Amino acid sequence: MEGRFDFSTHQSFRDAYEHSEPTVSHYVIDLSDTTYLDSSALGMLLLLRDHAGGDGARISIENCNSDVRRILSISNFEQLFSIR
Template identity: 65%
Template sequence: MSIESEVSQDGKTLTITIRGRFDFGSHQTFRDTYEHFYKKPEVYVVDLKDTTYMDSSALGMLLLLRDYAGGERAQVQVINSNNDVRKILAISNFDKLFDIS
């Protein structure tokens, strides 16, 4: 598991890339990727292209990110999920909370 973050040149978008398993063991590292910026980005992008597994604690972490980013007003995008991860997101109705593509 590895989690990396990258801020866009204009500082408005934070992209968080998750590789491998996205589970409870990722909790603190995931939070660290978005909580330690001097200015909150306007858009958060979670790239799951290389995510092989996601459990219920990962869903909870996405909800914590959404709350941190502004709740219902937050712009959080979940991109590049594989079929298995997309099924988990769909079953959990996360498509109603996040922009999933």
């Protein structure tokens, strides 16, 4: 994701995982170029988690800047995702 991860990116984000190979077992979300994320981005990550198998999902969120990491932390996303 580049720049703002918000509602304006929902269709491209959704297309990326819905059109992936059915054998994908691990998703990696690289947020190194993401400067901002909002509640709709958090919702999109939760939809990806459901798509990937819920509690059994293997999803890594990587390379977050401090602001993005703080939002993920406040939202308790460390309980649901591997954040590196």
